[in-house]
Amino acid sequence: MSASDATTIDAFLDALWLEQGVSDHTLAAYRRDLTAWAAHLAGLGETLVEPGPTSLPAWLDKRREEGYRLRSNARLLSSLRRFYRWALETGRIERDPLAEVKLPRVRPGLPETLDEAEVERLIAAPDITTDLGLRDRTMLEVLYGTGLRVSELVGLTTDAVNLRQGVVRVRGKGDKDRLVPMGEEAVHWVSRYLHTVRRALMTDASRPTLFPGRGDRPLTRQAFWYRIKHHARVAGIDRSLSPHTLRHAFATHLLNHGANLRVVQLLLGHSDLSTTQIYTHVAQARLERLHADHHPRG
DSSP states (O other): OOHHHHHHHHHHHHHHHHHHOOOHHHHHHHHHHHHHHHHHHHHTTOBTTBOOTTHHHHHHHHHHHTTOOHHHHHHHHHHHHHHHHHHHHTTSOSSOTTTTOOOOOOOOOOOOOOOHHHHHHHHHOSOTTSHHHHHHHHHHHHHHHHOOOHHHHHTOBGGGEETTTTEEEEEOGGGOEEEEEOOHHHHHHHHHHHTTTHHHHOSOTTSOBSSBOGGGOBOOHHHHHHHHHHHHHHTTOOSOOOTTHHHHHHHHHHHHTTOOHHHHHHHHTOSSHHHHTHHHHHHHHHHHHHHHHHSTTO
């Protein structure tokens, strides 16, 4: 990849961060996609701002032959489209080289989730007679009670929680704040945790970290994910889980119990309702199974 292409990628990522508050995780994904594309073009003697007309279709075909999934290529194309829109708007190119390239159609996958009985087993798995067990139980209660992203959960501070009103203030994607109700169970466990073991888990309890890991720093997403998998084994849950499993369960169970889709959208912090609509597919799949199992003509 040329120095010029590297500079152009940096300028694009800076613009995303400054103008739209894109997260570090998303910026890293854009950088990976653009760096791979620029490296491929460099091998052809081309540049980011002047790719050949057949370079991208040929590269996508090559990626498919190498085993890349359709969804991976669709995500890559989405990144490139956004980059070239920016390049066009900023005068770096006169014509979008991807204008005639069609995005692969990808059917949204259904998120992996747990039924309500499995969630109850998972939440009850930590040993609450230990400090770490009580911390984990509280985190699981908050995660399922609010539908937070794991990154939002581990980043909570003590001043973000209002026990009297039963809400938590969350800073989500794009640095947007939202207030999310916690529910009675989550409030109970947060209160118990704050008044008992949190101080024992910290060397300086005046620091704002709500759920500390090592050195009074917030527990990392990876460390908490490891804890979730451990508790799932204890609970006898052997199905595949993801870091978003309880978030998916939160949304699905709300819809199963009659919640409005737009309410779920607000609680999850989705800027676009279409992102939330995937959960209607999950709820619909459950309804179809119930119908098949219990209806006399199912």
